[in-house]
Amino acid sequence: MRKLPRAFYDRDTIAVARDLLGKHLVHVCGGAARIGRIVEVEAYLGPHDLAAHSAKGLTPRTQVMFGPPGHAYVYLIYGMYWCMNVVTQREGQASAVLLRALEPVKNIDEHTRGPGLLCRAMRIDKRLNGHDLLSRDFYIADAPPHEPLTIVKRPRVGVDYAGHWAKRLLRFYIKGNPFVSKR
C-alpha cells in the first residue's frame, strides 16, 4: 500500500486526524513488519491549545512537535507507558495527532486499546522520537478500500486541566469498532 506523503501531514490538524482513521501504521523491527489499523485518534492544535504539550513552549521534550510535519513525537507518560503522535502542519505550528487505538492487522497482539498499549504492541519507544514517518521502517500507509467510515467526535481523554479546551470535540474514532479504547 502507498506510504502517506509529506503533504498528507502538512494540513489542518483536524483533517489529518480524521483522515488517519482506517490507515495502517507500520513498524519494521527485528525482521518483522508489525501493522495496525488506526481506529482512534486525538488532535492537539498547537501552543494555544492548553491541552497540548506544546502549550509549555519549546522545550527539549516538545521540540519534535515544533518541527516539520510527518515525524513521530513519542513521550513517556506516568513513568511506564509510551505515547505516539504524528506531527502535523508546517514547521513551528507545534500541532500533532495522538494515536489512541489500533485494530491488529499483522504481527501484533490484541492489546492495542489505548495509547500506552498501542505503543507496547507496536514496539514503539523513545528511540522512535523524532523519527521520519517517510522512512523505510516506520510509516503510515493507505489501507485497502473499505466501507465509508462513520466517525464519532468526543472530548479528549485526561485533559480536564485544560479549561475550555477540554470541552472541544477533538477525539475521533470509528463508530462501532471493538478496538476503540474504553472511557
Add this chain to the structure above:
DNA sequence: TGCACGATGAAC
C-alpha cells in the same frame, strides 16, 4: 537540587 504531576492501565 528537589518536587509535584501527568494525553495510562490494571487491580481492588
Add this chain to the structure above:
DNA sequence: TTCATCGTGCAC
C-alpha cells in the same frame, strides 16, 4: 478509588 513508576518543567 488506588497505585505503579519516572522524565519533565518549574520552583527554590
